[in-house]
Amino acid sequence: MMIIDIHMHADFLSEKKLNEIQEDKKISFVITNSVNLESCRRNLQISKIFPKIKLAAGLYPEENLKLSDFEKLERFILDNKNHIVALGEIGLDLHETKDNFETQKVIFIKQLELARKLKIPVIIHTRKAEKEVLDIIDKFKDLKVILHCFSGNFKLVRMGVGIGCYFSVPANITRSEHFQKMVKEVPRERILTETDSPYLSPFIGRENEPAFINESIKKISEMWSVSEDEVEKQIEKNFNSIFKE
Ligand SMILES: [Zn+2]
Numbered sequence: 001m002m003i004i005d006i007h008m009h010a011d012f013l014s015e016k017k018l019n020e021i022q023e024d025k026k027i028s029f030v031i032t033n034s035v036n037l038e039s040c041r042r043n044l045q046i047s048k049i050f051p052k053i054k055l056a057a058g059l060y061p062e063e064n065l066k067l068s069d070f071e072k073l074e075r076f077i078l079d080n081k082n083h084i085v086a087l088g089e090i091g092l093d094l095h096e097t098k099d100n101f102e103t104q105k106v107i108f109i110k111q112l113e114l115a116r117k118l119k120i121p122v123i124i125h126t127r128k129a130e131k132e133v134l135d136i137i138d139k140f141k142d143l144k145v146i147l148h149c150f151s152g153n154f155k156l157v158r159m160g161v162g163i164g165c166y167f168s169v170p171a172n173i174t175r176s177e178h179f180q181k182m183v184k185e186v187p188r189e190r191i192l193t194e195t196d197s198p199y200l201s202p203f204i205g206r207e208n209e210p211a212f213i214n215e216s217i218k219k220i221s222e223m224w225s226v227s228e229d230e231v232e233k234q235i236e237k238n239f240n241s242i243f244k245e
Pocket residue numbers: 007008009033089196
């Protein structure tokens with residue numbers, strides 16, 4: 001069993017849990033996603049202590065986002081670019097907040113431009129702004145784009161496929177019809193696995209962790225009617241096409 005977790009938050013997990021991740025031989029690659037500058041700094045430290053945990057740096061589309069945050073982020077990224085494998089999690093959100101949508105857009109586009117300059121992939125969060133995100137990334141076709149936990153409708157899913165996006169499905173696929181349908185409709189070479197740990201656990205009332213991707217592999221093998229081994233190979237291949245080429 002090889003576990004790849006493309007989207008989690010190591011800075012929200014305990015030191016003990018991070019140790020377990022590092023020691024777990026089944027886990028091959030984990031990307032910790034950042035939400036603001038503080039979280040970038042903390043995740044950078046973590047990625048230096050636990051080499052299996054790789055850093056995605058970025059500004060999450062939250063309420064108090066300011067343009068000056070981007071300048072600080074850019075400096076952080078340029079200073080630490082050898083430690084950064086992707087920009088994430090970045091995007092647009094109209095669910096939590098609507099007031100600063102224009103600022104969200106400006107900062108999102110600036111981060112996409114930075115990823116393009118550094119030639120690294122982006123990991124995107126979006127809620128209730130899926131169409132707006134797709135319209136923007138349509139102009140960044142040269143970028144490798146991963147839509148994390150995409151909950152837009154299937155018309156939008158197909159639009160994302162058309163643009164060339166990858167879709168990372170969370171471990172709660174075990175009880176989500178939306179994600180079960182997604183792994184059937186999206187071409188297999190565009191599917192990735194994630195947990196969003198400590199959130200979105202497949203087990204109600206239990207903190208999520210990368211090891212629970214086991215559960216996704218089982219469910220995807222059911223949906224694809226192939227062995228778990230084949231699912232893992234496909235996910236690894238997809239992962240390599242983004243991060244190893
Ligand atoms: Zn997240």
